[in-house]
Amino acid sequence: MRILKLALIAGIAAVAALPAAAQYKEEYKISTVVPAPFPWGIAAEKWAELVAERTDGRINMKVYPGASLVSGDQTKEFTAMRRGIIDMAVGSTINWSPQIQELNIFALPFLMPDYKAIDALTQGPVGKRIFEIIEQNGVVPLAWGENGFREVSNSKHPIRTPDDLKGLKIRVVGSPLFNDTFTALGANPTQMSWADAKPALTTGAVDGQENPLSVFTVAKVYEVGQKYLTLWHYVADPLIFAVNQDVWNSFSPEDQEIVRQAALEAGALCIEIARKGLIGDDKSAIRDVEALGVEVVELTPEQHQEFVDATRGVYETWKAKIGAELVDMAEQSIANR
Template sequence: MRILKVALLAGLAALTAMPAAAEYKEEYKISTVVPAPFPWGIAAEKWAELVGERTDGRIKMKVYPGAQLVSGDQTKEFTAMRRGIIDMAVGSTINWSPQIKELNLFSLPFLMPDYESIDVLTQGPVGEKLFAILRENGVEPLGWAENGYREVSNSKHPIRTPDDLKGLKMRVVGSPLFNDTFTALGANPTQMSWADAKPALTTGAVDGQENPLSVFTIAKMHEIGQTNLTLWHYVADPLIFAVNQDVWNSFSPEDQAIVRQAALDAGAVGIEVARKGLTGGDNSAIEEVRALGVEVIELTPEERQAFVDATRGVYADWKEKIGPEIVEMAEESIANR
């Protein structure tokens, strides 16, 4: 009897020490700003799908688009995840930059001239450095996806020179860096959420906006007067898969590996979708926009350089704010790509 009692006690102690799958939440909420069929939403949905399949349903994840978990204020997403108000996110580096200043790196005007530049940053030492900073701030970053290069459109006239932006009322995201960039170009920037942007463009409260080409097409921006589009590749918007640190620590090592790999795989899908029709000699995404009756301006190197020159002061100012060390690391990585 004594042997049996000791065995039972030992068994109970072992069970108590084990992280039980039964303690997992019934559902883990993933925050995003836009749903599928936007590349952003596709990446988030794919992440949830892969995790569900690979854990045999032990971990159930559901995407909540529209920044609905933070009452539509996408700039509060990172803080909500860090505090455990939301479990996970596929988030924009732009939206998280108010809390993590180093993420403003990707919004430095004209830092990244091509897709290879984005990849060398996210997949190299700069990306590793940024992930370390995110871990220090209470979240576990897992992988990258992509929202794409942000191009500029308006309802008034074609934009080929900085002078063409002067006086235009432009919707920009809630980042001081975007405000500074468009102010330097002579525009009148107005910060507002994406939820407020389309009504403002529809009524003419603002003249233009800047977003990736996929957003322009899927959101049918041509139907609300955005008939002038300039491809200037001034900034890009990488996306980050991340999990609240306490949620992450609650997963077994085996499930952590599954969730991380699923994020990497979903990120690859998202990047492929975001770049479809824009790389490898395939310009079908651009032609699709032209077919909608939109005038699409592709800047010459000399025309683009005029915008670069006009924003050098903003670049220099924000290099100091972001941190010269990480900006110089990025500049070196791009120069040596």
């Protein structure tokens, strides 16, 4: 009898030691700023689709575009995800930079001259360090995507020199660094969400805006007076696929790997779409914009350098704020690309 009792106790203890079955929600909310057919939205939808397929529906993810989970205020997205209000996001480094200062590195004016420079940062030691910092802040980063280089457009005249920006009212995202950059160039930056930007361009409340070419075309920004576009590659906008820490910990290891791999694949797709017609010998995206009646300015090296020189003070000030060691690492990675 005693032996039987001991065996029963041992059995109960063994069962208690087994890991609890994962308890999954009926739906996991993914926050994005824009939907499909923007590359950003397409990638988020692909992430959800791949995860649903590979988990046989155990993990059901739904995209909520327009930063609707934070009432349209995209700069609050990271905080909401950290607190568990948002389960997941495909978020912009710009929008998360108010909470993660190091993310401002991608908005340092004229740090990254080309797409290889973006890759050198996101796929190198800088990207690894940034992911570590994000995870320390209660969010699990999984993969990089891309919104693209941000180019400047306006309704008044072509922009070829810093003088051409003087006095122009330019819509910028809610980041102090963007405000400082355009102020240094003599413009009047106006911070507003993307939801408010197009109406402001329509009414003439602002003269111009800065966004990747994919946003310019898909959102039909050219229809609201933006007839002059300058390709200056002044900053880039990498995206990050991420999950709230508690949500991540609720997944089994096998499902964590599925979610991570799906994010990596969706991120690669995002980058491919964002760069289509803009790399190598294929410049079809630029020709497509010109066909819409937009005057496209491609700066000469000398013209480009004028903008670099005009914003160097901003660069140095923000290098100290971001962390000189991280920026030095970025500069070295780009030099070695």
